[in-house]
Amino acid sequence: MLAASASARGRDAGPLLEVREVRVAYQTGVLALQGVSLEVQAGEAIALVGANGAGKTTLLKAIAGLLPLSAGEIRFDGRPIDGVEAPDRVALGIALVPEGRRLFSRLTVAENLRLGTFRDRDPQHRQASLERVYGLFPVLAERSRQRAGTLSGGEGQMLSIARALMSRPRFLMLDEPSLGIMPRIVDAIMDVLTRLHEAEGLTTLLVEQNVPAALAVAGRGYVLQTGRIVADGTSRELLESDLVRRAYLGM
Numbered sequence: 524m525l526a527a528s529a530s531a532r533g534r535d536a537g538p539l540l541e542v543r544e545v546r547v548a549y550q551t552g553v554l555a556l557q558g559v560s561l562e563v564q565a566g567e568a569i570a571l572v573g574a575n576g577a578g579k580t581t582l583l584k585a586i587a588g589l590l591p592l593s594a595g596e597i598r599f600d601g602r603p604i605d606g607v608e609a610p611d612r613v614a615l616g617i618a619l620v621p622e623g624r625r626l627f628s629r630l631t632v633a634e635n636l637r638l639g640t641f642r643d644r645d646p647q648h649r650q651a652s653l654e655r656v657y658g659l660f661p662v663l664a665e666r667s668r669q670r671a672g673t674l675s676g677g678e679g680q681m682l683s684i685a686r687a688l689m690s691r692p693r694f695l696m697l698d699e700p701s702l703g704i705m706p707r708i709v710d711a712i713m714d715v716l717t718r719l720h721e722a723e724g725l726t727t728l729l730v731e732q733n734v735p736a737a738l739a740v741a742g743r744g745y746v747l748q749t750g751r752i753v754a755d756g757t758s759r760e761l762l763e764s765d766l767v768r769r770a771y772l773g774m
Contacts, residue, residue: 537601538562539694539726545595547585555581557750568720568727570741572734578750579730580622583696587619588612614642616693620700624683628672632663632682635671639689656685659715677708696728701736716740734771738762
C-alpha cells in the first residue's frame with residue numbers, strides 16, 4: 524500500500540473512527556467486505572473510491588449501524604460501537620448522506636430538514652441549525668415551503684446533505700453525492716464540503732466514483748476493490764499511482 528500521510532501518522536490523538544478487519548456478508552453468505560481496515564483522524568477529509576460493487580456503500584452502512592458485522596470491530600472516539608443502534612450512533616455524532624438522497628418527497632424542504640434534528644428537543648438549537656444550513660445552501664431557504672419531490676436533482680442532493688448536517692455531526696459520511704448531478708452543482712457541493720472541512724474542521728468520509736473530485740476535497744484516500752482495501756495514501760500519492768491512473772482515470 525501507499526504510505527499514509529505524515530500529518531496523519533504524526534498526530535498524538537487516536538483516530539476518531541477505526542475500522543478493524545471488518546467483514547460483512549450478503550444474505551447468501553458471500554462476503555461483501557473481506558477484512559477492511561481503515562482509520563480517520565478528527566478533522567480529516569478522507570476519500571473512499573472504487574468501482575460499482577466494490578463494497579463502498581456496504582462499508583458506510585456498517586459504520587452507520589444499518590448493517591451487522593460478520594466479524595471485526597468499529598470504534599468511534601475510542602469506544603466500540605458494534606452494539607450501538609443506528610439512531611444512537613447519530614447521537615454520538617455520526618451522520619450518513621445516503622446514495623440516492625432518500626428524501627421524503629411529500630414533505631416540504633423545511634419539514635425534511637427538521638427531521639434531521641429528531642434527537643434535539645431544544646427549539647433554539649433547531650432554529651440555529653436551520654439557519655446554518657440555509658446559509659450553506661441558500662437555494663433551500665428559497666424552496667423551504669416547496670415539496671422535496673419537486674426539487675431538481677442537484678437541489679435534492681443539497682437537501683440530503685443539509686438534513687444530515689442538521690444533527691450537527693462530528694463525522695459526516697457521503698455516498699456518491701455527485702451521482703446524476705450537473706457538473707456546476709457538483710462543484711458547488713464540493714465547495715461546501717471543502718468549506719465545512721477547512722473552516723469548521725468537520726471530519727468527513729466521502730465515497731465517490733468521481734475520483735478527481737473526491738481527491739480534490741480529501742487529504743487522504745483509500746481504494747476499495749471487491750471488498751478489500753488495495754491502496755491508501757495522500758490524495759497526491761493516489762492520483763500519481765499507476766493503479767488509480769489505470770483503473771479510474773483512464774491513463
